[in-house]
Amino acid sequence: MKRIEFLKTSSLVLVGGIASPFLSCSPKKPQMEEIQAEIRKNWAGNYTYQAKNLYEPTSVEEIQDLVKKLGKQKALGSKHCFNNIADSPENQISTRNLNKVLNIDEEQKTVTVEAGARYGDFAEELDARGFALANLASLPHITVAGACATATHGSGVKNGNLATQVISIELVTPSGELATIDRSHKDFPAVVVGLGAFGIITKVTLAIEDTFQVKQHVFLNLSLDALEANFDTIMSSGYSVSLFTDWTNKNISEIWIKSRIDENPADLGSDFYGAKAATENIHPILGLSAENCSEQMGVPGPWYNRLPHFKMGFTPSAGEELQSEFFIPRENAVAGIMAIEKLNNEISPQLLITEVRTIAADNFWMSPCYQQDSVSIHFTWKQKTEEVLSLLPKIEAALAPFSVKPHWGKLFELDPTTLHQRYEKFPDFLALAKKYDPNGKFRNAYLDLNIY
Ligand SMILES: Cc1cc2nc3c(=O)[nH]c(=O)nc-3n(C[C@H](O)[C@H](O)[C@H](O)COP(=O)(O)OP(=O)(O)OC[C@H]3O[C@@H](n4cnc5c(N)ncnc54)[C@H](O)[C@@H]3O)c2cc1C
Incomplete structure (x- = not known):
């Protein structure tokens, strides 16, 4: 099924209501209405899962039993992808009940969590024990x-994506066996950013470091000319830097600079390459309340309260939205931004906001930043699926000279052949996915289209 078709089909099901049966392994079965409202759609509500059955196991053993006995199946996390990557023609296995911290090893500096733990579930505990993760995503x-x-990332010229924090994973393979794959294992670079193709991950061990404090400054209205002349310096001016623009007036509307206190950053002052320091907390989308945003105005705070743009207890971002994101080599950042700027008249009417971030190179075969320091150009769109999907090929064409790669968990239209050519290790990834899952238990429409 082509991408545009799956999204159209999905919205039709949404309008018509869902009558799919579903099963749960949890001892206390939540109300049907609750589950349907909360679980059968993805977070943004733009995609309705087609899997007939949903399981919510409470132990690794239950997952092993399910994996062994079920046919087609897919792990389901917190449902924050905007496409059908987490769907299955038959069964979804949610990890929502597997969300505990299993161990904090102070000597080895690692934390082991169950696979369904959300970063916000354990960040505070980690901090209280004196530790931190190197980086977080926007939420x-x-x-x-x-x-x-899906190679989810935050920002920072020296920060790799979140998968670079992984030390080892525990995985349930199609036969129901448990496998531990750590950094010394030859399959590690394939399986961690694995697009759900290898099995159900049950535990993840992450590298931690001593806790640190971060302060966040926001500057308003940087001209594209000033960005063009100073891109590298601007993106290196903090531990994690994000640019926001709606592509109108050749202007970066906001620069968010997150600085580690222990790196003793220079005072950024009130004028930053012509942009002016904000005088109150603001939302990335100007005009929206900053109530759900992490604290700004240079007030120091723990890493987990500053590195994400949004607080744990609040709805992140705009809620009703779509997202796409494209990665190009960092050395082409300015050229890529200028290429997108030429499409501003078409992009702006469909857009809520664009965010530009940097990500350091890593070694994961299917990471868009594989062995390449990268910049990502992200689009939070209004929830107008047809308009957005028809714009994506134009954006992908504008960035084609830079061998653009899309975010796996967001909306894209790039044809699979081109996609494969842009991943040097794609043939190895495909061969390994087939070896791990010879009968295609973990295959779904997304993998069939984009990988197999
Ligand atoms: C508001 C918002 C903000 C976002 N911000 C960022 C950002 O800052 N940076 C960024 O890069 N992305 C961002 N994203 C995208 C998002 O973080 C990713 O797409 C991510 O994959 C979502 O994780 P999830 O737990 O919701 O996964 P799901 O959508 O539930 O699943 C994603 C994939 O992971 C697989 N999977 C999940 N759990 C397991 C498991 N236990 N074992 C094996 N496979 C598994 C699924 O099968 C599926 O293939 C954002 C999304 C939203 C909605």
């Missing part, structure tokens, strides 16, 4: 396994 509401499976 703390996503599961560790789901985030790593």
